[in-house]
Amino acid sequence: MTALPGTRRLLATWATLMALTLLSMVSARLDQNSWQALPLWSAGLVVAATGYKVQRLLMVYLNLRVATPAWRGAFVGLVVLTLALIAGGYLAARLS
Amino acid sequence: MTTPYASLRRVPNPGWGPLSTLPGNPLMWVLILSEMLVFSAFFALYAAERVTATALFDVSQRQLDPLMGGLNTLVLLTSGLCVALAVEAVNHAQIRRARQWLGASMALGVLFGVIKGVEYAGKFAAGITPETNAFFGFYYGLTAFHFAHVLFGLALLALVSWRTSTENVETAAAFWHMVDLIWILLYPLLYLLR
Numbered sequence: 001m002t003a004l005p006g007t008r009r010l011l012a013t014w015a016t017l018m019a020l021t022l023l024s025m026v027s028a029r030l031d032q033n034s035w036q037a038l039p040l041w042s043a044g045l046v047v048a049a050t051g052y053k054v055q056r057l058l059m060v061y062l063n064l065r066v067a068t069p070a071w072r073g074a075f076v077g078l079v080v081l082t083l084a085l086i087a088g089g090y091l092a093a094r095l096s
Numbered sequence: 097m098t099t100p101y102a103s104l105r106r107v108p109n110p111g112w113g114p115l116s117t118l119p120g121n122p123l124m125w126v127l128i129l130s131e132m133l134v135f136s137a138f139f140a141l142y143a144a145e146r147v148t149a150t151a152l153f154d155v156s157q158r159q160l161d162p163l164m165g166g167l168n169t170l171v172l173l174t175s176g177l178c179v180a181l182a183v184e185a186v187n188h189a190q191i192r193r194a195r196q197w198l199g200a201s202m203a204l205g206v207l208f209g210v211i212k213g214v215e216y217a218g219k220f221a222a223g224i225t226p227e228t229n230a231f232f233g234f235y236y237g238l239t240a241f242h243f244a245h246v247l248f249g250l251a252l253l254a255l256v257s258w259r260t261s262t263e264n265v266e267t268a269a270a271f272w273h274m275v276d277l278i279w280i281l282l283y284p285l286l287y288l289l290r
Contacts (some may be wrong), residue, residue, distance in 0.1 A: 004183065004184055004187055005180070006184070007181065007184055008126045010177060010180045010181060010184070011177070011198075013177075014173065014174065014176075014177040017173045018170060018173060018174075018200065020171055021166060021169045021173065022166075022170075024166075024283075024284065025163070025166040026290060027286070028162060028284075028287075028288040028289075028290075034217060037154070037290055038288075038289065038290055040120055046289060047216075047284065047289075050280060050281065050283075050284050053280050054280055054281065055276055057176070057273060057276060057277050057280065058277070059102060059181075060180075061177075061180050061273045061276070062119070062120075062128075062178050062270060062273045062274075062277075063119040063120070064118075064119070065190050066108065066117075066119050067118050068117045071117060071118060073204065075129075075132075078129070078132055078133070078136070079132075082132070082135075082136045082139060083137065085136060085139050085140045085143055086139055086143065086281070086284070086285050086289070088143060089140070089142065089143020089144065089146055089147060090143070090146070090289045091167050092143070092146075092147045093143075093146045093147050093150040093153065094150075096147060
């Protein structure tokens with residue numbers, strides 16, 4: 001049987017994920033009436049929060065922390081690459 | 097000195113070669129990896145299109161309601177917690193408790209679908225379809241593809257609620273978390289980064 005994260009860690013992770021989602025929503029300034037492009041720091045915060053959320057989901061919800069460092073690195077690397085694509089596309093559009 | 101038997105006991109899936117150290121069903125990890133690659137390819141396409149039609153994407157993105165997307169993120173994250181708690185329960189031989197968590201997770205999955213349905217209905221009522229422009233092609237394409245995964249995940253969760261075993265619940269849970277993971281990436285891409 002695989003060592004599971006335990007209820008306390010699951011609840012702490014869930015609280016973190018919820019808080020980061022709310023932080024992303026606030027930093028993205030959801031007021032539709034004053035719609036404008038995000039400042040770069042705000043967009044950076046959204047991307048960083050997203051990356052951390054995915055990392056926690058992989059390590060705790062999916063319990064990847066029990067796998068070898070190579071697998072952990074592979075999945076985290078893929079997430080970083082995906083976020084780089086998202087952030088790069090966003091930046092290229094913003095700065096063009 | 098570690099005996100071969102002891103070293104075999106340390107890995108979750110002995111006999112699966114490089115996949116043996118992954119928790120749960122190794123084939124589910126192959127699926128998770130391939131799904132992440134597929135969605136990443138779509139994200140790259142979206143990014144490339146956005147660079148060539150920035151103004152169109154900005155105007156179109158304004159039509160989306162980030163609060164609805166955020167609400168759906170919170171719903172899916174909570175559903176993921178319920179599935180993880182179901183895995184904990186089934187590992188402690190608490191089958192009834194595991195089924196209750198699976199039921200809660202499915203209810204939240206259905207709520208996700210209802211919110212998404214309300215969002216789609218609003219868009220269609222406003223005359224916004226996948227053919228409206230490139231942005232909405234991506235919006236509908238990506239969210240509908242993801243939603244198809246939600247429906248399949250719900251079917252899997254229902255199946256393992258009926259055939260409840262540790263392996264079955266872990267396998268369905270891994271798929272459900274993958275659905276969650278993809279949405280976490282989709283949400284900022286479509287709704288927040290403007």
